[in-house]
Amino acid sequence: MxxxxxxxxxxxxxxxxxxxxxxxxxxxxxxxxxxxxxxxxxxGYVPNRAAQMLASGLTQCVGVVLPPLTTPDRVSEPFFMEILTAINDQAKQQGFTVSIATSNSVEDLAEQVKLMYRQKRADGFLILYSEKDDPVQHYLSSHNIPFVVVGTPIEADPNLISIDNDNQLMGEEAVKHLQRKGHKKLLFVTDDLTSRVCLDRYRGYQQAIEQLDLPVQPILLFDRKDPATLDLLIETIQREKITGLIVIGDLLSIRVIQFLSFYGLRVPDDLSLISFNNSIFSKMLHPYLTTFDINVAQLGQTSLIRLLDIIEDRQQPSTEVIVPFNLKERESVRDLYR
Structure with a gap:
């Protein structure tokens, strides 16, 4: 040996x-x-992990906590697979492995996290969501267990390290991009009215709408299981003569485009659409989506590096790290000036 x-x-x-x-x-x-x-x-040297654990007291493993899987679409959201891949690749480079906690409720997630830590299956945790009064964050904070949040915290916490994009600025840029293409009546569509990402992006929408002196519209929910939300979307588009949609994510954008086609509305001929995430769905079907690339790989890599800094007692200021984004212009936005 x-x-x-x-x-x-x-x-x-x-x-x-x-x-x-x-x-x-x-x-x-x-x-x-x-x-x-x-x-x-x-x-062909292979490190003796058991000996390393005894010497350092570390398990050489991090836990990744997925958000509660409250909807079928959340399970298929490509963001989570992309960021898990980035986290796992970065962990492998650092000699760490990854364990995943997933459930339908934050309460069950908290129980899984407690068990993982007590059984020495994780030295720290990455939380891939941000919710108010989250029992997972509460447990980790109260027991001084290292963790990093991927997302903007709901409540200010000077001891918390979080990694995110500037979602409010993204919402503003979405409005301004559509306005530059001649669109003045814009609607914000989501499938989740409670998430921090959604609220921040809609706040950005509101600010840009006010700055540009455009008519503001309330945020609209798109829920395939609730016909009333679908009826309200079509009614609002027709009544307000909407020409541009800002949709919370690429997967929902595909569903919205398919839904609109039943009413004879085509993207981008009748309605322009701008989305977020630049996922695999953005170029799956025509029209290819104009969408914001949120640099998922950088989000995952940065969050893992920050967590290991805490675990290994390297100097680490408590702060919010902002990962840059950029807009990918494709087919789903029509220039009304042409």
């Missing part, structure tokens, strides 16, 4: 240096790290 001493001899360093490289210590230069890792690859 290849040992740390064998790796050290091959790399021309001390065994203690190899141990520091395994922990990705910032005290070791990148050149030395690469030489040691090359020696590990050459010799």
């Amino acid at each position: 290849v040992t740390i001493k064998d790796v050290a001899k091959r790399a021309g360093v001390n065994a203690s240096t190899v141990s520091r490289v395994l922990k990705d210590s910032s005290a070791i230069s990148q050149i030395t790290k690469e030489r040691v890792r090359q020696a590990m690859d050459d010799l």
